[in-house]
Amino acid sequence: QKEVExxxxxLSVPEGAIASLNCTYSDRGSQSFFWYRQYSGKSPELIxxxxxxxxxxxxxxxxxxxxxSQYVSLLIRDSQPSDSATYLCAVRTGNNRKxxxxxxxxxxxxx
Amino acid sequence: xxxxxxxxxxLVRRRGQEARLRCSPMKGHSHVYWxxxxxxxxxxxxxxxxxxxxxxxxxxxxxxxxxEFPKEGPSILRIQQVVRGDSAAYFCASSTxxxxxxxxxxxxxxxxx
Numbered sequence: 001q002k003e004v005e006x007x008x009x010x011l012s013v014p015e016g017a018i019a020s021l022n023c024t025y026s027d028r029g030s031q032s033f034f035w036y037r038q039y040s041g042k043s044p045e046l047i048x049x050x051x052x053x054x055x056x057x058x059x060x061x062x063x064x065x066x067x068x069s070q071y072v073s074l075l076i077r078d079s080q081p082s083d084s085a086t087y088l089c090a091v092r093t094g095n096n097r098k099x100x101x102x103x104x105x106x107x108x109x110x111x
Numbered sequence: 112x113x114x115x116x117x118x119x120x121x122l123v124r125r126r127g128q129e130a131r132l133r134c135s136p137m138k139g140h141s142h143v144y145w146x147x148x149x150x151x152x153x154x155x156x157x158x159x160x161x162x163x164x165x166x167x168x169x170x171x172x173x174x175x176x177x178x179e180f181p182k183e184g185p186s187i188l189r190i191q192q193v194v195r196g197d198s199a200a201y202f203c204a205s206s207t208x209x210x211x212x213x214x215x216x217x218x219x220x221x222x223x224x
Contacts, residue, residue, distance in 0.1 A: 022192070032210045043202050043215040049218040053212070088154070090213075097209055098167070099144075 006102035019076040029094020036088040117216035132188040204219030
C-alpha cells in the first residue's frame with residue numbers, strides 16, 4: 001500500500017457543482033495534512049492545512065479529516081472552470097516526520 | 112516580494128555542463144526543500160535542509176547532485192555534468208518548521224541540450 005493515495009482521475013464536474021477529492025494515508029501517527037493545487041506548468045499552491053479531526057472551511061473549500069479511517073478529503077463548492085487543476089494531498093508522517101505526497105487528482109470543471 | 116524566490120526561471124545547459132539553481136526562502140523560514148518534477152508526473156522529493164545542515168538527502172542521486180543552505184545567502188542545488196535526463200522542473204519550498212506547510216517558489220525549468 002502506498003503511503004499516500006489519491007485517485008488520479010480525471011474527475012469531471014459541471015460548473016457550480018461540488019467537487020470531492022479524497023486522499024488516504026497509511027501511517028496512523030500522521031499529524032499534519034495539506035492540500036495543494038497545481039496548475040499545469042506552475043508550482044504547487046497551498047489551499048488548506050488541517051491538523052485535527054473534523055471539518056475546516058475556508059471560502060469555497062472544506063477540508064475533512066478522519067484519523068480513525070485514515071482519510072482526508074477536500075470539497076470544493078460552487079466549482080468554477082478556474083478550479084480545473086491537479087490537487088495534491090501531502091501528509092506529515094508521525095514516525096519519521098517526513099512529508100509524503102500523493103500523485104494528485106486531476107479535476108476538470110466543465111462550463 | 113515575501114514569497115519563495117527561485118532563479119533562474121529557465122536554464123539551458125549543454126550535456127556535461129554544470130547547473131546551479133538558487134532558492135531564497137520566505138522571510139522567517141529556515142527549512143528548505145528541493146523537489147523535482149517531470150511533465151505529467153508527481154513531485155519527487157530530493158533533499159531537505161536547514162541552515163548549514165542537510166537533514167534528509169534520501170531523494171538525491173548519489174552522484175553529480177549536491178545541495179547546500181549556507182548561513183548567509185540562498186540555498187543552492189548543484190548538478191554537475193548534466194545529462195538529458197536531468198531536464199525537469201525543480202521546485203524549492205520553505206517552511207518554518209516540522210508541522211507547518213511548505214510554500215513553493217515558481218520553480219526552475221532546466222533543459223539539457
